[in-house]
Amino acid sequence: MKNYTIINVEKHYSNRKFDKYLILTLLLILFHVIGNIIWIYLNKVPPTWDQSLHVVYSIKILDYLKENLFSFNLVDFLRISRYYPPFVYFIGAIFTLVGNYSYRVVLLSGSLFFALSIIFLYLYTDILFKNKRIAFFSAFFFSFFLEIFEQSRYQMLDLPLTALILAGLFFLEKSENFLNRKNSFIFFILLGLSLLTKWYSLLFFFIPLLLVLVSFIKKKPDKNIIFNILIGTCFLLIFVLPWYLINFDFLSKMGIVTITPEKADPSSFLSAQNLFFYLKLIIMFQLSFIGSIFLIFSGYWFLKYKEKNIKMLIFLTILFNYVFFTFVGNKNIRVLFSIMPFLAMIMAYGINFLLDKKRNIFIALFIFFWYIFSYFILSFGVPIYPR
Secondary structure (H helix, E strand, O other): OHHHHHHHHHHHHHHHHOOHHHHHHHHHHHHHHHHHHHHHHHOOOOOOHHHHHHHHHHHHHHHHHHHOOOOOOHHHHHOOOOOOOOHHHHHHHHHHHHOOOOHHHHHOHHHHHHHHHHHHHHHHHHHHHOOHHHHHHHHHHHHHOHHHHHHOOOOOOHHHHHHHHHHHHHHHHHOOOOOOHHHHHHHHHHHHHHHOOOOOHHHHHHHHHHHHHHHHHHOOOOHHHHHHHHHHHHHHHHHHHHHHHHOHHHHHHHHHHHOOOOOOOOOOOOOHHHHOHHHHHHHHHHHHHHHHHHHHHHHHHHOOOOOHHHHHHHHHHHHHHHHHHHOOOOOOHHHHHHHHHHHHHHHHHHHHHHHHOOOOHHHHHHHHHHHHHHHHHHHHOOOOOOO
16 A cells, blocks of 8 residues: 555656646747747838837836936836836836847847746646646647737737736636635736736736635635735735826826727727627637637537536636627727637637547647648748738
């Protein structure tokens, strides 16, 4: 009995040391980072609009720190960017310093957050499904969604936001409904950083936190959980409120302007054009037609998944955020970046379903090939230059 126990313990730790799907995920990250470096080097078109604005803010933050190191004023510092929260600009300032003000180096910050989003999607999916193969497939699909890898080559806010949301959701699961103190505090730190990236990050945490609240209603939380939540919330407010309070007047004025629909946006909220507007964008600029068809089949198979809590979490998160932003006047596909990991999970479940059943393996291989093929065409015009 003793020898049997020792053998099993050794086997357990041996399995933990080598995770082939984690290795594949790291190789996936390496592939995309190398691809981004090559793309940024070859690209001769300077960043435009928001892309250049975010680079400029990173430069301004570095300049302020260098010029006012001994006369630092927190209010002036937090007013450098009055509409966009400053966290990503702090990271961009580091890249600016390292790259000696080369905007190409600053653009590599997008690859950093892209890598973080991939690894935390892997970890989060693994903790939900307890299936490393599904976790890897989720990371794969997400990384090859068209607009996702395209935006990873710039310093933008939407992909960093997605990375922070995925990291936060991972530690929310690890906190065991805020019972684990360390992971609970890490969650609140990541929630704070996400709010210092974009204000609406809280919307993507709404459904997971609502499900935690429902569990509290069913089973009254003990004193340790309440303590962890209160301390975490206090830290969150201390961390986040200064920037929002200092810039509140400007934010409130600009918010009225930015939610106003542009001419290309649907004017009637209840029209079919508005209700399916984001669906159309997701099909065209994220999934592609082939991926969208596969998502439909995967969604059907996922409906039969036995874990009801996981299904509810994924479907409600997608539905809630899709509906919310559908009824916001000013439309942009980037605001829904953070639901794309959940769509990737459904597609990963579909691929895993095909492979588990030993059926239609060629369909699975075709889907993988399609996304890789699309990546090379749209990134480098290889082997076909798109016209």
